[in-house]
Amino acid sequence: MKKIVDLISEDVKQAFASKGYEEKYGFVTLSNRPDLCQFQCNGALQAAKAYKKAPIIIAQEIADILKENARYKEITAIAPGFINITLSDEFLAGYLNGMRKEKDFGCEKEPNPMKIIIDYGGPNIAKPLHVGHMRSAVIGESLKRIFRFMGNEVIGDVHLGDWGxxxxxxxxxxxxxxxxxxxxxxxxxxxxxxxxxxxxxxxxxxxxxxxxxxxxxxxxxxxxxxxxxxxxxxxxxxxxxxxxxxxxxxxxxxxxxxxLNVSFELWKKESDAQPYIPDMVKYLKENGYARISDGALVVDVKEETDTKEIPPCMILKSDGATLYNTTDLATIVERMELFNPDQIIYITDKRQDLYFETIFRCARKTKLVNENTKLKFIGFGTMNGKDGKPFKTRDGGVLRLEYLIDMVTDEVYRKIMENRTMDEEEARKVAEKVGLAALKYGDLSNQISKDYIFDVDRFTSFEGNTGPYILYTIVRIKSILEKFKETGKTVNPGLEILEAQSDTERDLMLQITKFSDTIQGAYEEMAPHRICQYIYELSDKFSSFYHETKIISDEYDEKRQASLILLITLVQGILLTCIDLLGFTAPDRM
Known part of the structure; x- marks a missing residue:
């Protein structure tokens, strides 16, 4: 199912072409002034330079053509050359009905599915997991789910440190x-x-x-x-x-x-790569890739275009001992031999950027990977305390990850028990799910490369841009659907979502249509924070709609009530899909 912005772009491109302009000028985006319109096209501004014509004249020509299309409620040419676009309510409702009936809400999948290995664990045996391990696990799990949702074969590897x-x-x-x-x-x-x-x-x-x-x-x-x-x-x-x-x-x-609701398909270890090292070293020597430098075996990876110093990649120390470089290169050899992936992704602290640049260059130069195999490093920022420094315990030590999970879960439990809406046993179970959502959403809602402040009070708030707020929206919809079920009514299969009857309903419907575009963007940019932003806005728009609309009301006829039930069921389905991609689940009540 085509993204709604692509359908609009096709119409606008055809309008440009019909007037003798190049189609490329018909590119449409979401409006940066939603108070004026829903979508916009700025192509007339660029076309004006190429065709030596006033942009407002070109914009008006295109607007006049699009006004004849039933998809659009309003098309306006605005000086100096913007084209403002608002959809008809009939088209908007029809698009949602299409989403409702399609698998995965009509999200277009990867046309050329890949086999991808994601290395997102990296703990050492004999040591407990600490807060530094959280980001790689949480980010890696979400990316794995997003890649898989888009149709790829994805293998997550914990890659344990066990040999040093x-x-x-x-x-x-x-x-x-x-x-x-x-x-x-x-x-x-x-x-x-x-x-x-x-x-x-x-x-x-x-x-x-x-x-x-x-x-x-x-x-x-x-x-x-x-x-x-x-x-x-x-x-x-x-x-x-x-x-x-x-x-x-x-x-x-x-x-x-x-x-943490994190799983790995492979529990590989550094030691698993050791059998590959002797042949790899022999290959590097015999093919002239490696040289001796101060007794050590190295591969030069510096390129003429480099503006910064790139050190050689050391393969063996002067005493013949191996290094992390050796093991990581041998692990690449192992992965190529066992899985032949199209892409290998490493997720770790962004301070290791130069290290992975060196490893990737060495693997490419020495042809340890196929020419078409992509090697990608995703470096994440630091989780800091309120003082802006890396998060520590009160005595300055590194906090164990399990204690961090407990800290967040206990705070959610405390807030639940303040309201006394459920018994202690149920509250504990709910707190586990809500606490995990608070922790993961608090992390993933930030751009991966950015540092962020861990604030347990803000993360566990049931209001604002937080995981608990998203879950509260889902639980609220579940409650409405249960109440509808208790009335004894059902939605007849032939009924559909009708045209919006209020601004809040229209805003909610428009936000729903952005699902495919959001998932595609999160996939291409490897950016789970885009999904977080989308579901926060979707939850916010649902809240406005909910407070203005009596969904369970006897004043509606069958078609209108069915439309509302189908609409909020669609919202619930999308929210559940998105939180699954982020790696957490929703309780039945909160």
């Missing part, structure tokens, strides 16, 4: 505390225990303790490096501990991601 020095530090600290564990006995040849020798809480305490201890004790730091090397080369005991760390960590990670 932190593993050696944890094992070294465990060895310092419990030296008698069987894992540290090099003469042991039996089976290792199935149960880990540590709990999740112990594991989460061990890493920061080990990290701090290593800074004060160089011999311990060297021991950790040695353990890392041995583990990466197959030491039985260390590999068994590493496996325990994975099992304990992943179980907890899945639990917290589930609370």
């Amino acid at each position: 020095t932190q593993m050696g530090l944890v094992i070294a600290e465990l060895k310092r505390r419990k030296p008698d564990l069987v894992y540290f006995d090099d003469n042991y040849t039996g089976e290792y225990p199935d149960e880990a020798p540590f709990t999740l809480s112990e594991l989460e305490e061990i890493y920061p303790a080990a990290s701090a201890y290593s800074k004060e004790n160089p011999e311990f730091r060297e021991e950790a490096k040695k353990i890392t090397y041995l583990m990466q080369n197959g030491h039985r005991g260390y590999m068994a501990l590493w496996k325990h760390m994975q099992d304990v960590s992943v179980t907890d990670l899945k639990r917290i991601y589930e609370r």
Whole structure:
């Protein structure tokens, strides 16, 4: 189903062509003065230069043609050359009836569907998720849903960090505390225990303790490096501990991601890319892509057109050790071999922009990816506290993600219980859904690259541009539809949405028509905030319409009441679709 703005553009382009002008001047946009008209065309201003004619004359010629079209209620040429366009109520209602009957409300899908891998996790095992992990998870999940909605095959990968020095530090600290564990006995040849020798809480305490201890004790730091090397080369005991760390960590990670309504198709790890490294290094050497620099193996990625310094991409350190560069390039090799994607998208802190620029250039220059495979980095801004600095705990530490979820959920629960409209058990369940909406909407309503202030009071407000306000609108519509059902009435299948009878109804209908354009824009620009803005405006226009219109009223005839019920059902369906794309759901009541 064509977007409404495209249908109008077709009419205007034909009008330009019929008067001997190029069609391109008939491009139509939403009006920037909605108090004057619904849509506008500024093409006469550009055409005037090409055809050496006063723009108002061209605009008037086009307006005279369009006035004959039943789609339009009013067409006006305004000096110096604007064409203001207002749709007829009949056409507007007809378009909504078309949306109502089409799958996904008539949203046009990707004409050339792609296979896309999105890397949007990145937590390290043996460490808890903290607030820094939230944005990549929330943004990645929403983009995955948007891409999939548009018809693509999308694979989300958590890409766990499980192979670096932190593993050696944890094992070294465990060895310092419990030296008698069987894992540290090099003469042991039996089976290792199935149960880990540590709990999740112990594991989460061990890493920061080990990290701090290593800074004060160089011999311990060297021991950790040695353990890392041995583990990466197959030491039985260390590999068994590493496996325990994975099992304990992943179980907890899945639990917290589930609370965030975030899921991954792949639970791949850094270690999965290790088998690809030797052949990759050999390939880079044999094909002349890599060179030795101060003992290290590097690939030059600087280009003549660069205006900033771009360092070489280091593949191996001078001692032969691998780096994140090595692992990330090997992961690309793995993804190409296993999935052959059309696009790989990485979502992480925007401060890693130069790093990914280097990795992508290296992958392209060395032909580790197909010529047509797109590599995309999406860098997000920082979630800050009210002081404008990265969000911290009161004592200055990094807040665990689970505690952040609890903080928002508890505040929503408190507000629900203030009204005492439901019992405590139901309030807790509702607070989980509303709290998640508050958290996700508060994040996604900002442009991805922008920093934003985390304000629990504002995010959990049931009024304004917030997740709870969107959910409240959905719940209100559910309540109206339930009341209509209780009257015993039904909507006959042949009935449709009728022409608007008020300005608020017309405004609501016009906002509905922007659905496809919004989703298309969010998809092309990788911008979930566009969906947030759309559903906020849709909810706002519904609120105005609701306060002015008695939807459940005996004064209406069957057709008028059916029209209103079909209209608000359409609003509800679109809102539910949009919040699903943002990654949260609505309760039955609030």
